[in-house]
Amino acid sequence: MIGKKKRAEQKTGKERNRYDVDEYLDEKVSLFNIRRVVGYLIKAQGPLKLSLLFSILASLSSLVGPLFIKRALDEAVPNKDLNLLFTMALFLTASIIASITLGAIRNILVARAGAGIIHDIRYDLFSHLQKLSFSFFDSRPHGKIFVRVVPYVNSVSDALSNGIINFIIEVLNILFIIFFMYQVSPQLATITVLGLPVFALFIMIIKPAQRKAWQDVSNKGANLNAYVQESIDGVKVTQIFDRQEKNMGIMDNLTNARNKSWMKAIYISNTVWFSTEMISQIVFSFVYIMGVFWMNPMASFGMLLVMGNYTWRFWQPIINLANIYNTFITAMAYLDRIFDTIAEPVTIQDIPNAVEFPFVRGHVEFKNVSFSYDGVRRVLNNINFASHPGQSIAIVGPTGAGKTTIVNLLSRFYNIEEGQVLIDGQDIMKVTLHSLRSQMGIMLQDSFLFTGSIADNIRYGKLDAADEEIRAAAQLIGAHHFIEKLPQGYDTPITERGGGISAGERQLLAFSRTLISNPRILILDEATSSIDTGTEQLVQEGIQTLMKGRTSFIIAHRLSTIRNCTRIMFISDGEIIESGTHEELMAQKGRYYELCLAQYSH
Numbered sequence: 001m002i003g004k005k006k007r008a009e010q011k012t013g014k015e016r017n018r019y020d021v022d023e024y025l026d027e028k029v030s031l032f033n034i035r036r037v038v039g040y041l042i043k044a045q046g047p048l049k050l051s052l053l054f055s056i057l058a059s060l061s062s063l064v065g066p067l068f069i070k071r072a073l074d075e076a077v078p079n080k081d082l083n084l085l086f087t088m089a090l091f092l093t094a095s096i097i098a099s100i101t102l103g104a105i106r107n108i109l110v111a112r113a114g115a116g117i118i119h120d121i122r123y124d125l126f127s128h129l130q131k132l133s134f135s136f137f138d139s140r141p142h143g144k145i146f147v148r149v150v151p152y153v154n155s156v157s158d159a160l161s162n163g164i165i166n167f168i169i170e171v172l173n174i175l176f177i178i179f180f181m182y183q184v185s186p187q188l189a190t191i192t193v194l195g196l197p198v199f200a201l202f203i204m205i206i207k208p209a210q211r212k213a214w215q216d217v218s219n220k221g222a223n224l225n226a227y228v229q230e231s232i233d234g235v236k237v238t239q240i241f242d243r244q245e246k247n248m249g250i251m252d253n254l255t256n257a258r259n260k261s262w263m264k265a266i267y268i269s270n271t272v273w274f275s276t277e278m279i280s281q282i283v284f285s286f287v288y289i290m291g292v293f294w295m296n297p298m299a300s301f302g303m304l305l306v307m308g309n310y311t312w313r314f315w316q317p318i319i320n321l322a323n324i325y326n327t328f329i330t331a332m333a334y335l336d337r338i339f340d341t342i343a344e345p346v347t348i349q350d351i352p353n354a355v356e357f358p359f360v361r362g363h364v365e366f367k368n369v370s371f372s373y374d375g376v377r378r379v380l381n382n383i384n385f386a387s388h389p390g391q392s393i394a395i396v397g398p399t400g401a402g403k404t405t406i407v408n409l410l411s412r413f414y415n416i417e418e419g420q421v422l423i424d425g426q427d428i429m430k431v432t433l434h435s436l437r438s439q440m441g442i443m444l445q446d447s448f449l450f451t452g453s454i455a456d457n458i459r460y461g462k463l464d465a466a467d468e469e470i471r472a473a474a475q476l477i478g479a480h481h482f483i484e485k486l487p488q489g490y491d492t493p494i495t496e497r498g499g500g501i502s503a504g505e506r507q508l509l510a511f512s513r514t515l516i517s518n519p520r521i522l523i524l525d526e527a528t529s530s531i532d533t534g535t536e537q538l539v540q541e542g543i544q545t546l547m548k549g550r551t552s553f554i555i556a557h558r559l560s561t562i563r564n565c566t567r568i569m570f571i572s573d574g575e576i577i578e579s580g581t582h583e584e585l586m587a588q589k590g591r592y593y594e595l596c597l598a599q600y601s602h
């Protein structure tokens with residue numbers, strides 16, 4: 001059990017979640033979530049209403065059946081009225097056929113409603129996820145996010161379509177049956193109905209434990225998922241370090257934990273089912289005993305048979321309700337997670353009345369910017385600098401100094417809390433994200449490629465780019481050469497994360513992708529680090545082309561990439577400690593000078 005404070009921290013993303021840590025649990029069913037559920041149901045109300053109508057018709061046609069049996073037994077048989085017997089048999093058959101046919105149509109309608117609800121929830125969830133900030137994704141395993149989008153949404157669909165319809169229908173069934181029973185025998189009907197409060201009391205007692213148990217299942221399942229995903233992503237490293245056995249141990253623990261919570265939940269749910277059956281059977285026998293002994297003179301054979309049938313049917317919907325309730329409780333555990341994600345605040349978004357940035361000239365200024373990722377440790381400390389349009393700024397410094405953080409802030413991947421970042425004199429917090437980012441070419445430290453062809457990946461930078469443009473960009477960067485050598489050229493498929501081509505080639509593609517987007521401000525984070533010396537010459541030329549007429553920020557460890565920059569800033573421990581041209585800094589004989597000496601001596 002984790003404390004309230006920790007829970008709040010996990011919610012805000014300040015506390016990091018891991019595969020071996022359960023996510024927080026909200027014990028109460030939140031009204032907010034119920035309202036959301038209702039929202040989705042209202043959206044799917046067309047097919048839902050229709051299936052409800054068909055359900056009612058199906059259930060009514062099945063419920064009138066016993067009345068025909070009663071008439072047959074109490075009137076047709078004693079009077080040897082064959083005609084009536086035949087008519088009743090015909091009616092009974094018709095009612096059964098009608099109920100089955102209507103039920104079949106209803107099932108299709110319910111499935112359609114369910115598919116609609118699933119689509120809506122998943123769409124909202126996915127579109128929200130795409131807007132969430134880096135810090136949301138930094139602070140939890142991706143496997144735990146993934147499970148919400150696919151398996152969880154699948155799991156709740158049945159509860160939200162079938163479950164809701166069945167719930168309404170079973171409640172109506174109960175009311176109908178009570179009505180029919182009172183028509184046959186008010187006394188026996190009363191005995192049957194008296195079982196209800198017992199059942200309700202039982203559910204009230206067991207509900208909290210059951211909800212908690214299913215939440216725990218969802219938590220443990222998410223842990224397992226997170227670990228599997230991490231292990232698949234890291235399988236190469238696992239094999240390099242021969243960690244398979246150790247990992248199997250972790251997996252074993254996670255699986256056991258999940259199974260244990262699952263068994264507990266099943267045990268509780270089963271108790272619900274078992275007790276409902278027991279209560280129903282006891283009431284059932286009671287009706288017979290009472291019918292036979294207590295009300296003997298009044299109870300006809302037909303009446304007893306029909307009451308037996310109705311009593312049995314009366315408990316059927318209640319047993320069904322108990323099952324629906326079980327599905328709901330399970331679904332609620334998943335819905336909590338899904339809705340939590342949808343409710344996750346979008347921290348990086350346009351402020352009200354954000355202005356459009358029509359055309360960025362490229363004047364960039366950092367004014368007293370300080371920054372911390374976790375609110376505790378300062379990573380940037382009072383950064384001040386300015387660059388004019390078209391200038392190129394190199395950012396160098398030891399690892400962890402804060403170089404990537406500077407460009408993260410410039411691209412507004414994190415909110416600037418202290419100080420200001422100005423582009424063309426405009427505070428970037430006050431402009432629309434779209435207009436800001438669409439004029440920036442950002443190459444992150446690990447350039448991600450998507451499933452699709454090479455051409456598709458380059459086109460990612462400009463969706464309407466023609467094939468010739470893609471070629472031209474690749475040529476300019478120097479990627480054309482290696483692409484041509486591939487058997488399918490620009491149509492060569494690339495698997496997830498750019499599998500199938502070398503690291504250097506991946507970077508060349510990422511370069512081309514950035515070039516084609518024709519950004520006003522260019523940011524390259526260590527873009528040249530994995531390109532071999534032969535290719536580097538090509539890339540150098542590519543970068544020079546890329547930088548022409550654009551304000552550029554280049555983070556690189558290779559001095560050859562940066563020595564021609566207008567200005568070089570040396571960052572250490574989140575502060576700019578040296579700034580100037582290559583020649584100026586060399587003359588200063590400071591940290592940059594030492595860095596150059598160290599590199600040249602290799």
Ligand SMILES: Nc1ncnc2c1ncn2[C@@H]1O[C@H](COP(=O)(O)OP(=O)(O)OP(=O)(O)O)[C@@H](O)[C@H]1O
Nearest residue numbers: 138373374379398399400401402403404405406445
């Ligand atoms: N998402 C994050 N959450 C918390 N701390 C972070 C995060 N990213 C980076 N840091 C911390 O901020 C500091 C600066 O990181 P940054 O990525 O800016 O370094 P860098 O100068 O780019 O280093 P490198 O040359 O290794 O890429 C580091 O101490 C790092 O541990």
Ligand SMILES: [Mg+2]
Nearest residue numbers: 403404405445
């Ligand atoms: Mg970095």
